[in-house]
Amino acid sequence: MSNFEPNIIAFVCNWCSYAGADQAGEQKLDYPANVKLIRVMCTGRVDPQFVMNAFRGGADGVMVLGCHPGDCHYRNGNIKALRRFEIFKNMLGQFGINRERFLLDWVAAGEGQKFQKVTTEMTEKIKGLGPLVIRGYVESEVV
């Protein structure tokens, strides 16, 4: 599996994490091209359905990156995301999907280095886990 290049989707919030990614760029910090960013206004807007759609659509890993607790532009959107994704992670395990394929973390606007670190670590972790194939679809099993 050494040649495996994972597909990773990162939902990043407009106010902190996207700015953090921007700062990584300004500082010329490399991060893996496997990570594709989707900019959202707040992690509180990231419906668990978006994450499931990403997995179903071929993502091997999904990240949701938001403001540190207490710093949410909308007061507590990131805390709502934390509550939702804690339940979501329990459910992922029931579907036999390794919970490590999902990451919720906080990256502030000034944390370009942290952005580089979490995206690199996530990419390495998913490389180790291998590709995600969601099972139970009729196309592959009933002729």
Add this chain to the structure above:
Amino acid sequence: MSDKPKVAFYWCASCGGCEETVVDLEEKILDVVKAIDIVFWPCAMDPKYSDLEAMDDGEIAISFINGAIRTSEQEHISKLLRKKSGVVIAFGSCAVMGGIPALANLKNKKDIFKRSYRDSPTNVNPEGVLPQTETDLDGCRLSLPEFYDTVYKLDDVIEVDYYMPGCPPTPANLETAVQAALKGELPEKGAVLLPDKSLCVSCDRNETKPDDITISRIRRLTEVQADPEECFLAQGIICMGPATRDGCEYPCVKGNMPCTGCFGPVSDADQGARMIASIGGIIDADDEGEVRDAVSAMPDPAGTFYRYSLSSSLLGKKREER
């Protein structure tokens, strides 16, 4: 032969409750049979598959198929009914989104056979025999349908014209559909024959719901005496109302039991995702530990949120991760 429209009912992987809905039409069934000819209904009549095979393509006006697709026989008959029918209605939650049988998608065929035929304490099976599709016995070859690894919803195997979820759909739901079909007033193909809004919209208890619900932890029904008037979610009891389609007239809630979600989600929603979004929004917990405590009374989120809709989950079925 009468020239009344022909109707078929068929039962795949399900409990039979949907057939009960037809019986529960009570005396109204007399009006129904006045207007239609029931030509195939294995639950109540004695038709043979060869009778169905002998019919012309499209001869049956409407087929109501209930139950999920678990075996090759169910797939075969559904395909046959599709060929012989003008309109196919997926009738009941099992046909629409897998229903209760689809909870088996959190396991696989191997686990299920092992539990059912070997490990179950009531079994006597010292040789560990498992069902086979072909068996030779006394010079005869016996066959059984193949048991699939996955429970499918009906539209995974055939094209479905209309959907009527519910576990089971109510007799009123069925009557409305039959009347609409007889009058030629069925909506656009692919429609769900029920309102596209969530149960909370018409629930009586909606008025008691605070504008901003917060709950400190989820409670099991067994640990509280549920208030018969107040919104269940405000009491910390999981009620699937926010993620469930309206149309059942909420008999469970009227009986002081929370909604378990049998009518499935509204259009384009994943029931589990919608429910997580809902519950996550109201839990009063600020760090991971607190969240884990708050939801500790709910050890089985997949079984709770997809009790009737696992075959339609975006996450598919259980996979074996290395």
